[in-house]
Amino acid sequence: MKTLYVIGIGTGNPEHITMQGIAALNRADVVFIPTKGEDKAALAAVRREVCARYISRDVRMVEYAIGSRDDSVVDYGQRVRDWHDEIAGRYEEMFSQAPEDGNGALLVWGDPGLYDSTLRILEAVRRGGMDFEVRVIPGITAIQALTAAFAIPLNTIGNPVTITTGRQLAAGWPEGADTVVVMLDGKRTYEALDPDLHIYWAAYVGMEMEILIEGKLGAVREEISVAREAARARHGWVMDIYLLRKMG
Ligand SMILES: C[S@@+](CC[C@H](N)C(=O)[O-])C[C@H]1O[C@@H](n2cnc3c(N)ncnc32)[C@H](O)[C@@H]1O
Known part of the structure; x- marks a missing residue:
């Protein structure tokens, strides 16, 4: 079964990542990096820096664009749900590229447990029928x-x-x-x-x-x-x- 490491990388200082996070990064066959938007570009640069500094083996990097929430949807809850569905679709597409029995890593800003929807979205992807294990590595929060x-x-x-x-x-x-x-x-x-x-x-x-x-x-x-x-x-x-x- 595929394993996905969801690694908290802290809030922009590459030294925030823990030793446990670095070890998990070095077990990954593929690292997924979100991009798009000016702020996302800066955040993607931090993620790339973390990978460049700490990964000491051959790893495939997959950059993926996340769309923005659709502000024309008036209901805030619905707007967020639609957006999560879109991201879930992207995740499904990407994870299917990871090797069977391989490891993927998603780098999450701060800690995955605080005001971040990655874990909720991954749960939805698993409910949708895709089988993979999720392991969370905590990070420094804002x-x-x-x-x-x-x-x-x-x-x-x-x-x-x-x-x-x-x-x-x-x-x-x-x-x-x-x-x-x-x-x-x-x-x-x-x-x-x-x-x-x-x-x-x-x-x-x-x-x-x-x-x-x-x-x-x-x-x-x-x-x-x-x-x-x-x-x-x-x-x-x-x-x-x-x-x-x-x-x-
Ligand atoms: C989507 S939440 C992500 C929180 C993140 N998971 C954490 O553990 O801190 C984004 C919010 O976190 C805060 N934040 C994250 N990084 C920050 C930083 N470097 N400086 C100031 N605030 C930050 C801001 O309030 C921002 O609006």
């Missing part, structure tokens, strides 16, 4: 890279942490939360929040062009928005994450 960059703990003593998206946070502050980590926020949701919150904001965290800004939200939010837009103009894409904390 959350770990963020808290490490600021040298802060994720949680306050004994308290839970809410991890959410900009879309969800726009609907209201999570009940009872003192620490909220926000990912996938293309709309600068922090701009409209309580100015007394403390924000730890990072763009391209772990990468060479990393930007870090921290402070009382009311005092730094404009600085963040200016830095964010300037960075997007400069690089053609931006990925950011932030942690909000109620102080005192």
Whole structure:
């Protein structure tokens, strides 16, 4: 049976990948690298760099284009489901090229378990009748890279942490939360929040062009928005994450 390694590679620093990830990469007969779009091009470059640095045997690299979500589909859930179906079709096509009893590797940004649909899509491909084993190698998440960059703990003593998206946070502050980590926020949701919150904001965290800004939200939010837009103009894409904390 074919085995597919789903390897978390961290958030853009080639040194984020674990020894376990490197060992799995070196067991692969074929490595699948997603491309397309300006941000995807930069992310594909990181994946190629990881392969160039750490693979020490002959491996076939297969680059594949992922389409974008179709914004003309009004229902968000449906839009995502359609998009996943399309990717599932691509995966099926690609994996059928991997040798029988061979190993494939998919390199996933950060950790495959956090705001990433690869594992859900692979489950759908297997339900569709394709037989292969999935082995997951964990990676450094953007959350770990963020808290490490600021040298802060994720949680306050004994308290839970809410991890959410900009879309969800726009609907209201999570009940009872003192620490909220926000990912996938293309709309600068922090701009409209309580100015007394403390924000730890990072763009391209772990990468060479990393930007870090921290402070009382009311005092730094404009600085963040200016830095964010300037960075997007400069690089053609931006990925950011932030942690909000109620102080005192
Ligand atoms: C689709 S999720 C993927 C998360 C990833 N699986 C992880 O473990 O971090 C993409 C979101 O992760 C965050 N992210 C990923 N890499 C980042 C980076 N280098 N700098 C800042 N945020 C990042 C951003 O919030 C981005 O919108």
